Amino acid sequence: MVSLIKHIIKALIYVIAGGFVVLVIIFVLFLENRPELKVWHSVELGAEFTAKSPLQSFEDYLVLEKQLFAQLDESVFARVPTEDRNLINRYHRGSLSDPDLWSPNWNRTFEFSTGAPKAGVLMLHGMSDSPYSLSSLGRRLHEAGAWVIGLRLPGHGTAPSGLVQVQWEDMAAAVRLAMRHLRTKVGERPLYLVGYSNGGALALHYVLSGIEDSTLPKITGMVLISPSIGVTRIAALAKWQARLGRFLGLKKLEWNSILPEYDPFKYNSFAVNAGDQVYRITNEIRSRIESLGAVGKLNQFPPVLAFQSIVDATVSTRAVVDGLFAKLPAGGHELVLFDINRRSEVEQVLLKDPKSSIEAKFNDPVLPFAISLVTNASEKSRDIVALQKIPGVSTITRKPLDMKWPFNIYSLSHVALPFPVNDPLYGMIDSNDHSKIQLGNMGLRGERGVLQIPAEDMLRLRWNPFYSYLERRILEFVRLAKPENKAVLEKTSKPTFPSMPKHSR
Numbered sequence: 001m002v003s004l005i006k007h008i009i010k011a012l013i014y015v016i017a018g019g020f021v022v023l024v025i026i027f028v029l030f031l032e033n034r035p036e037l038k039v040w041h042s043v044e045l046g047a048e049f050t051a052k053s054p055l056q057s058f059e060d061y062l063v064l065e066k067q068l069f070a071q072l073d074e075s076v077f078a079r080v081p082t083e084d085r086n087l088i089n090r091y092h093r094g095s096l097s098d099p100d101l102w103s104p105n106w107n108r109t110f111e112f113s114t115g116a117p118k119a120g121v122l123m124l125h126g127m128s129d130s131p132y133s134l135s136s137l138g139r140r141l142h143e144a145g146a147w148v149i150g151l152r153l154p155g156h157g158t159a160p161s162g163l164v165q166v167q168w169e170d171m172a173a174a175v176r177l178a179m180r181h182l183r184t185k186v187g188e189r190p191l192y193l194v195g196y197s198n199g200g201a202l203a204l205h206y207v208l209s210g211i212e213d214s215t216l217p218k219i220t221g222m223v224l225i226s227p228s229i230g231v232t233r234i235a236a237l238a239k240w241q242a243r244l245g246r247f248l249g250l251k252k253l254e255w256n257s258i259l260p261e262y263d264p265f266k267y268n269s270f271a272v273n274a275g276d277q278v279y280r281i282t283n284e285i286r287s288r289i290e291s292l293g294a295v296g297k298l299n300q301f302p303p304v305l306a307f308q309s310i311v312d313a314t315v316s317t318r319a320v321v322d323g324l325f326a327k328l329p330a331g332g333h334e335l336v337l338f339d340i341n342r343r344s345e346v347e348q349v350l351l352k353d354p355k356s357s358i359e360a361k362f363n364d365p366v367l368p369f370a371i372s373l374v375t376n377a378s379e380k381s382r383d384i385v386a387l388q389k390i391p392g393v394s395t396i397t398r399k400p401l402d403m404k405w406p407f408n409i410y411s412l413s414h415v416a417l418p419f420p421v422n423d424p425l426y427g428m429i430d431s432n433d434h435s436k437i438q439l440g441n442m443g444l445r446g447e448r449g450v451l452q453i454p455a456e457d458m459l460r461l462r463w464n465p466f467y468s469y470l471e472r473r474i475l476e477f478v479r480l481a482k483p484e485n486k487a488v489l490e491k492t493s494k495p496t497f498p499s500m501p502k503h504s505r
Helices: 001-030 058-075 131-143 168-186 198-212 233-248 270-293 318-325 357-363 455-459 467-477
Strands: 111-112 120-126 146-151 191-196 219-226 256-259 304-309 335-336 370-376 383-388 396-404 486-492
Touching: 058 168, 111 131, 120 131, 120 168, 120 198, 131 146, 131 191, 131 467, 146 168, 168 191, 168 198, 168 270, 191 198, 198 219, 198 270, 219 467, 256 270, 270 318, 304 318, 304 467, 318 335, 357 370, 396 467
Parallel strands: 120 146, 120 191, 191 219, 219 304, 304 335, 335 370
Antiparallel strands: 111 146, 370 383, 383 396, 396 486
16 A cells, blocks of 8 residues: 555656646747847847946946947847838947937937036936936926936846846946946035836835945935835746756847837847846845844935835736835835725726725824825816825815826836827827837737737836926935925815725625
């Protein structure tokens, strides 16, 4: 009997192992069946900055960046084969997606200087993005009196292949260079960090490092837009896909997605390593928050103003709340949430409604941070109000925003928050300039499975209908605009949300 059981167990082990091998083979064959890699997926640009680069200053970083783009011209633009010289390839000179059609080319670091800066602001874009993603906000901050730097992070703005080898430590080293440079330009005036997506993670890492390293310039406050605080656990497995690809000599396995490069300022293809680096830096941040909190040093954390859509397919909204704000001592922090469209006809088709979790935060009597919600005035209205609750106060302010939900839009998205409606690339308004690609209102219709561009990418909202509110709140936070004080108080200890009606079903 014992012998029989052993044989059965051994057989089961063989079956499970064999099944696993079959699944791996099917997985590999599926990934290898994707489009062929192009020169921009495989090129190695030796002039890219790394944490080990022997640079002494930010000026050296910019010199190296100039050499990097010269390499890009020689190694990619000049080598694009005839069949890829089409109207929407960003690497074909003269195409609708050619980054040089924009002035300046926003793939490079930008610096907006001023003779008498009121503040210094360093802006950090997201993974696979470029400085363009924060250029509208950067211009507005500069107009208000700030010296602004939009840093091109290593691995970005050139070719997607830059994401195959880049390490988060390379990006963090570039941030330190830029911050030291900015301090020399603004003297003792306030310094601020603005981080979008993975740039938010880098901003957090800088601040946490500065608590322990007195040589780093201290910042007065930090703005986070859709910050990468937490990612899905499956991201931890990403590195094994890339390792399997290297072991088998299959380069395609180093990529999560292989797509046409039609966006002039963001990679459409995404390397497995990029996701792994986001996972690594978020783990590092979580570890540092825990260790600094254990010794009571988080009280040195500067004020944070964060903006987050309550639905976000890229980063975890819950991690922003529980992984950051809930860990910080009271200190002038505020989380601004953009709600889904609460029109009753929209609610009927939602897969999941995060209403209960929002209500719980507003009803929390000991919440250590302020929380705001940009939402419908009622379930029958497209009008927008901002609800706000600050620590230690049971009342909620209700401020009409003179904005409306646009028709046929049910929520914001991870990629929408930093872009105004009139953004020339990602906005919805037709600029009548047909010499450049416009992606914000692209919605090609036809049969499914025909285009290389996923339909979900075309349908994803690329601009923020409430951008003017976000911009004004940031200007007030960095003290470059006076705060508005138009609000209606609702005195209640357990607030009801006119934008969150109770269902009868």
